[in-house]
Amino acid sequence: xxxxxxxxxxxxxxxxxxxxxxxxxxxxxxxxxxxxxxxxxxxxxxxxxxxxxxxxxxxxxxxxxxxxxxxxxxxxxxxxxxxxxxxxxxxxxxxxxxxxxxxxxxxxxxxxxxxxxxxxxxxxxxxxxxxxxxxxxxxxxxxxxxxxxxxxxxxxxxxxxxxxxxxxxxxxxxxxxxxxxxxxxxxxxxxxxxxxxxxxxxxxxxxxxxxxxxxxxxxxxxxxxxxxxxxxxxxxxxxxxxxxxxxxxxxxxxxxxxxxxxxxxxxxxxxxxxxxxxxxxxxxxx
Numbered sequence: 420x421x422x423x424x425x426x427x428x429x430x431x432x433x434x435x436x437x438x439x440x441x442x443x444x445x446x447x448x449x450x451x452x453x454x455x456x457x458x459x460x461x462x463x464x465x466x467x468x469x470x471x472x473x474x475x476x477x478x479x480x481x482x483x484x485x486x487x488x489x490x491x492x493x494x495x496x497x498x499x500x501x502x503x504x505x506x507x508x509x510x511x512x513x514x515x516x517x518x519x520x521x522x523x524x525x526x527x528x529x530x531x532x533x534x535x536x537x538x539x540x541x542x543x544x545x546x547x548x549x550x551x552x553x554x555x556x557x558x559x560x561x562x563x564x565x566x567x568x569x570x571x572x573x574x575x576x577x578x579x580x581x582x583x584x585x586x587x588x589x590x591x592x593x594x595x596x597x598x599x600x601x602x603x604x605x606x607x608x609x610x611x612x613x614x615x616x617x618x619x620x621x622x623x624x625x626x627x628x629x630x631x632x633x634x635x636x637x638x639x640x641x642x643x644x645x646x647x648x649x650x651x652x653x654x655x656x657x658x659x660x661x662x663x664x665x666x667x668x669x670x671x672x673x674x675x676x677x678x679x680x681x682x683x684x685x686x687x688x689x690x691x692x693x694x695x696x697x698x699x700x701x702x703x704x705x
Contacts, residue, residue: 422562425481429474437467472550475558482562490557491620498683499621505679506613506625507632513672514633517652517659518641526648527641536639537632544632552624555580555607556614569615577607587656594650598663602653605669606630606660612673616680626672634659 441463448458479485493499521527555576563572581604590596613623637659653661660668 422482422566425478426559426562428481429478432474433467433470436470437463440466440470471554475554479558482558484558484561490553490561491614491618492553492557493619493621499619501683502617502619502622503625503628506622506627506676507629508625509672509675509679510626510629511633512629513668513675514630514660515637516671517665517668518633518637520664521648521652521659522641522644524648524651525644526652527637528644529640530642537636540632540635540639541628543635544628544630547631548624548628552610552614552620552627556611556623557620560611560614564615573608573611573615577604577611580604580607580610584657585661590654590661591649595654595662598650599653599657599661602661602663602665602669603657605666609669609673609676613676616676622676622680626676630660 441459444462444466445459447453448462476485479489484490487493518527522529559579560572560576563575566572567575581600584603585600590599610623610627613626614620616622634657649662651662651664652659653665655661659665
């Protein structure tokens with residue numbers, strides 16, 4: 420109950436501060452012509468994100484997790500770098516493979532997009548992954564796991580992750596709505612599994628960054644095709660990963676990550692029997 424109470428106070432504070440700041444911020448934006456189109460919502464969203472980031476440290480202190488190790492960022496970088504790199508490659512390859520399928524099916528068509536757009540997509544992927552993995556897996560999943568155990572915490576945090584991203588997916592039909600929620604929740608579950616299985620956030624950060632990089636780059640390299648397949652390939656900001664077509668990609672990514680973790684753990688046999696403080700999963704350095 421302490422964890423849920425802390426999360427409730429944190430969420431209420433974020434909403435209250437964002438509401439109080441968004442209206443004067445909207446007036447300033449309208450005066451200078453910034454953030455055209457739905458200005459209040461954009462101002463509220465920006466205010467909420469800034470407030471949420473500012474409140475992470477007090478939340479961690481309230482939860483007794485105010486340390487790098489407490490949120491899954493271990494001090495030893497060698498295994499962490501290997502996990503982050505492999506995770507990025509798996510996430511990038513899986514998402515691009517799904518993108519090729521969308522083009523083949525006629526949902527998207529290739530255009531002469533700039534190859535240089537990969538670099539801003541990479542930067543965006545890394546920033547988004549570090550922030551979201553720290554919050555969703557490091558803080559939310561980590562705190563819930565101490566009280567609920569790994570399985571319940573994994574699905575609870577994944578449903579929350581899927582619900583927040585589901586709003587931006589903007590599905591237009593009942594089938595697309597169900598597909599978006601299921602696929603986004605499954606993505607959250609795989610990312611939480613990465614944290615639980617590896618004992619740190621590096622693997623989940625890598626996978627998340629790879630997926631976002633591929634999604635951003637693929638959006639630059641393609642445009643909307645003639646075939647309407649929102650239920651299969653999603654729509655909105657999370658097109659491609661918010662449709663039912665993402666499910667087999669998620670499964671393939673998870674199987675690849677299982678194989679990678681087994682290979683990595685074979686190099687650290689002596690550490691395989693260690694458990695983290697909650698006793699919910701094995702821990703390796705990094």
